[in-house]
Amino acid sequence: MTTDQHRGTPTPTPRGGPDPTPVSGYPARPSVRAGDLLRLHVSTRADRFRVDFFRCGAATRHMGGFSAPGKDAPDGRHDQDWQWPGHDFAVPAHWPSGVYIAVLRPHAAGPPDLPASGTGAEALDARDCRLLFVVTAAGSAKARILYKVPVLTYHAYNTSGGGSLYGSPQTHARALGHRIATVTLRRPGGGIGGPVKGQPDAHDRRTPRQTFAHWDAPFIAWLENAGLAADYCTDLDLHTDPHLTDGYRLLLSAGHDEYWSEAARRHVTAFRDLGGNIANFGANTCWWRVAISADGAMVRCAKLPPGASPGTDVDTLRGAPDHWWETEPENTLTGVSYRNGGGHWEGARSPLGFTVQHTEHPVFAGTGLRDGDVLGAEHSLVGYECDGADLHRDATGRAFATGRDGTPAGFTVLGVAALPTDPASGWHTAARENEDPHRAATFGLYTAGGTVFTAATVDWPRLLPLDHQVRTLTRNVVDLLSRSSGVLDRPRTTDHG
Template identity: 25%
Template structure:
């Protein structure tokens, strides 16, 4: 296999970089350049924590990859509550001792995360090769490596487990700690969409996502040859973190800095009905959240109709309809299926089954934005733009990026008491055709506010080094304060 193939896929997120200019973004406890890949395609992190930065004996930090599988792992559950346990399934090659450092994402004085605990030294083994069937890759047969009992005093939130071998290789596993206590806002982490993009293992042979698979020469194939079903029972590709995870972490760091009262859940919690949405004034969807099941949508629409506000801080939300099924061992919601446009049966796009996403969001997906463009402010007298300093027609540089939504005039709108578009931003698509992005807010008959940013760049503007925009920070605060009744 040629070196060009290794550089092409060993890095983790390069296959999808076209759809997200922010990629994984700075891992929350990393500080440094936006460029995390060296010329061999290896991820090069710079850890804020000096102990992590020292890493291996030669002073460098080395990220495990999917070819050599120095250390990779996944957990056997989704979100868990204090008092519950999380089982880790980890492979280590060559076999050696390893440890697990647990971090919680937050502001923490600008560090971006805080170390909560460290495992004892654990014995690592080489787990069996992943099982594959019809492009579906699963590691559900891996032995349990460690059980984390979550103490009752742990804070709810987004967590990352950092796995480190004795010889300094490192990988990551994200997880969520939730509880049933009421809060002003419920943050929903898009774990279903994260898994849809997961190409593990990126070994040029085995891995498959809902977007890609490999041919016999190790070249990347497109959607028509990709998986129809993917499993949660496997690590994330590359560094072990989902492709779009940085968008959620950007929002979390900013929101915790300013003291918002936040509860946490995963999209699979919405799907399974584990969350009582009436306990919250608003739901926040902070990152790219493209794949929705029927129960997810039904639950969120019911919440809106009951007066719970909705905040969508990305674009291309709720585009594909998906189904969830149990793992071979019977654990619920471990297999994710989306037929897309393949084979017989009903189409998988919400808008093609007469349920366009605009009927919930107020706008819907328009297309990719190959190069960042300014977000052009419209209706600057609206309360969202109050005290931001943004005037009518002002251009917020780089704020339309990745993917964009807009209002579709021929598509039905949701029922609303009032509705307004707060940006109208021209951009050129990949064919050089002029298109536009829009940002929307409407008030449902229940009184719920529904906001959709219509761009990938909104959350990074809250707390991403090099992307922070104080006007977007203030506009987001105006929105959340109104939902939380702080105004």
Template identity: 30%
Template sequence: MAGVRRRRALGLLAFGASAATAGALWHTSSPPGAEPVAAGWGKAPTPKPAPAGPAGPAPVIGENEATGTAWPPKGSRRPGVDDRHRQIQGYASATSVAPGQAIDFHIAVDPAGPYRITIVRLGWYGGAGARELLTSPELTGGPQPVPLPEPDGGALICRWPVSWTLRVPDDWTSGLYQAIFTSAEGWRGYAPFVVRDDRRAAALCVVLPFTTYQAYNQWPMDGTIGRSLYYGYQDGALNYERRSLTVSFDRPYAYDGRPKHLDRDHHFIRWAERQGYDVAYATTEDLHSGRLDPARHQGIVFCGHDEYWSEPMRVAADRAVAAGTSLAFFAANSVYWHIRLNPSADGRPERLITCHKTAPDPGADTAGPTTYWRKVAHDGSRAEQGLLGIQYNGIVTDPQPLVVSSAGHWFWSGTGLADGDRIPGLVGGEADGRYSGLPRPTGVATTLAASPYRTRQGQQRLQRTHLYETPQGGLVFAAGTLFWTMALDRPKHRDARVERATANLLDRMIRD
């Protein structure tokens, strides 16, 4: 894509267009200012002209000039929704939708009464973090049943009626959206979804890991019924042996509906839109189905905890790399579990996730059993390291410094870092390393960091941040830590050196 350039000065986005389209009923609040970058830690990314194409600036640039509202929302009169009382909860009929298409919301309200649904888009917006777009008419809802586990796989599938249908306006910008359900009593629930852009190929496409959101979803966390791909309940306690083998998107996310790990994605989204990158958004289900064609973009960004991958997702990523498309994984423990994605009983695609993990997989097909990717093939030939260059090697007991390697590489240009310098607290959550005896990708590989840490089991391990340049001219980056995007945006964690290195990478991915 010729002529793609990006970025405006940090914190200088002007506020222009109104925050609401027709039907918006809530007032917006003044956006707070940007959080300061830690002084003396490298050099922040240099402002550059906003990206433009034949039709003018990238849509995300104009979108972020609109007045925002604070995210997460402030001023609720109530504590958070809980899964025992389920004051107001709901789910969307799809993880992504394009402008002009419709998406349904299924809502339960207890006690019965009126409520409204407000739609917001998450982004930068001068530091506010979101923009309100519209609010539904007043609706009336009531309690809905919690389903019993399905006999085959244990999925909890809510078959609640449609409460409200949204036709996505043609002018909505691609992004991560939240539906906010607010009852007359002041309770709030949420349901995330993505608006794609199927008409225009942005330079970068950010893939949101909805498969991983759902894998971790323990709804309802009531001590009895709730199930995820990790746990079920036994005698009121979470128990691995009681986990589901299949989970459904047709249910709310636990508690107030904001998925675990979504904040990692929002950190990157805020930063990338603050910098003015030409970005569009999609979901893991879009990559699985082919609705997202990586070849349409110069780079694909997996910014969050992207742990659960189907065979079609892996094939799409492998083909993208072979064709010269660049990939960036800004987390760790990526492409770890092999899953199957199946339609719902009424035919809606990608509504059921199956992952047997350590159990025998009677549904195994030509793609292999739903277990670790490194064990899908007996010889380890499908290990995630073959795509990423590194792979998961442990849970980090306490955050550790990232120890810089190859400081003369263009990735670290402008950061002021030297080999052996330590970026405090950047290795955390989970980490990746290199495994001998497993496949490595073809290309020129560079270890950008090699950081010792100790696992929960007391084992000493080495985390790596890794980059390789493919023979076709693409790049594949793996951060090797779950804390990378925190350093881009989270207060008290931001580090200008990490921002600069991340900008160096994305700039190289989208260069002419």
């Protein structure tokens, strides 16, 4: 690795030796339709630079590239458009929908020194000289599955320009009037190519959390390896276009999809109400509400309640303006909430999995699981962050959702993992609505128009290459919900409370 003195962040060292003239950039918008113009904003001291495009999926494919004159531009702040020089690229109409990574480097004579085609997304991951964008489907040809890429969450944790939606040294030092955190999407980072807030993942140190390579790339690789075709969009696309989901059977997300705009949530809810299915193989979903500027460049989130000091853990307080759960509980859409789950952010977790029930349900077909078995404990499936429902148990010990927290009637609890309460365990379960310290990750589903499945743990994608039962269950859910009549009948249950 070499140190980029211009940007102040590490950059990859090419196989030919240190690179004295790094290149950084970002897209004007995080998505582009195949056949349209992609605008990239690039800064470098090199006379010319080169961009090479890779599509991430079952394999990483080199799709093409271009070179252009270079120009140096100053870094900006996290809450202002950086306004770097722009370069347009006509995206070929034949490019398939997907997540693309651009590798930026100074132009050099001879073949470019690039990551090998066919490697995983982690081989392309870097904190500089990279940018990410999504190619959305062109024309009327569509898959049955639409995959949602959480660009807003990527940028919430992106600290390019000295801050994120978690604040900055400057805002923390100012008066209490600065209660609305703001970031721009027009800066390096946002899934790749920028510094990231957060602790390293003790269970997978190859890439940082809150990046595309860490959460989404493993799920997308599994999806394509399983022969499951999907189109791709960003949450900004869902925010902008109420008809984006038209014609799809399943809206799918994975990993950490924490930040949602009001319009995106309204459009996804309408999709469900009209019979569309949703599968969320992640957690901490729809926890914060964000406002997006009319030009789609700025994202704002009001986190501090009146009277709270900057730096306070707002999840322990009421009155945070943009907590979804305080005004419109996310349970009404997802079935579960982070306020009935918890987080474990630093160091290795103890083995914890879901104790399953209702294993006669078709999502368990081929897993070999029986009621009372534990799913995923060997590889610490429940962790980093997880969601839950308010629960009680009947006389037989079977868990039911009470619905007191907004979980829809008829939510079928498929698995429960009680979170440790000993402070030494490293788990954090803030007392948000009551004093009961007990929380439990809760995965399950319900049907209301369409069917909504939630895996209730951010770490679900991490186990896909490791655990046959997790893979089988995932395949069952995607197959059942993406077929033309994909509404799951819930098991017959009786609350013997």
